[in-house]
Amino acid sequence: MAHQVPPLPYEYSALEPYIDSQTMTLHHDKHHAAYVNNLNAALEKHPQLANKSVEDLLRDLNSVPEDIRTAVRNNAGGHMNHTMFWQIMKPKGGGPPAGRVGDEIKRAFGSFEDFQKQFNDAGTKRFGSGWVWLVRSKAGKLEVISTANQDNPVIDGHHPIMGNDVWEHAYYMKYQNRRPEYLTAWWNVVNWDEINKRFK
Ligand code: MN3
DSSP, X not given: OOOOOOOOSSOTTTTTTTSOHHHHHHIIIIIIHHHHHHHHHHHHTOGGGTTSOHHHHHHTGGGXXXXXXXXXXXXXXXXXXXXXXXXXXXXXXXXXXXXXXXXXXXXXXXXXXXXXXXXXXXXXHOOSXXXXXXXXXXXXXXXXXXXXXXXXGGGGTOEEEEEEEOSGGGTHHHHTTOHHHHHHXXXXXXXXXXXXXXXX
C-alpha cells in the first residue's frame, strides 16, 4: 500500500490567526502531498521497500539503494516531519507545557521560557530551509537541535519530541520575511497533550 497524506485533524482555518487558512491549505494539500507522491514514485523502483515505514527507512538510510537514497531522505523525511507537525498543533493550544514533558523541559533548560528562547533562536538561525526540534538525543538527553531541508532527527539516532517547520512555505504568506515573529506566534497552537504522548 502506497504512503498517503493523513487528513488534517482540524479545519484549515482552525489555527487562525497564528497560521492562516491559505498557508495551511497549501502546506498540507500541496507541499505534504508532493513529498508523499515523490516518495511513492521513488519506492516504485524498489518494491521490496514498499512495506517499510518512513521511520524505518530513515533510521537505516544506508540500506536504501543508492539511486533513491536522496529522494527517500528528502521525501520520507518530508512525510514524517509533516505528519508529526499537524498532530502537535491544535486550535486553542499553547500555554506552558503540562505533564512530564513540562517537568523534563524545566530540568533540562532551567525554565520553559529559557527553552522557548533556545528553540526560537535555533529556528531563527537555521540558514535556508529546515526544522527546529526538541529531541531526546541518542545519549538520552533533551536537546534543541535544528536540521536542514527535510532531515528528520531519527537519521542521526535521535527521537523527535516536537518540531517546527521553518521553511518559508510555512509562514511566508502571513509573516513574509519575519521568521522570528512566526516562531513566537507558533507557541499559541502547540498541542502539549500530543507532545506528552510523543515524549513517552
Ligand atoms: Mn513544510
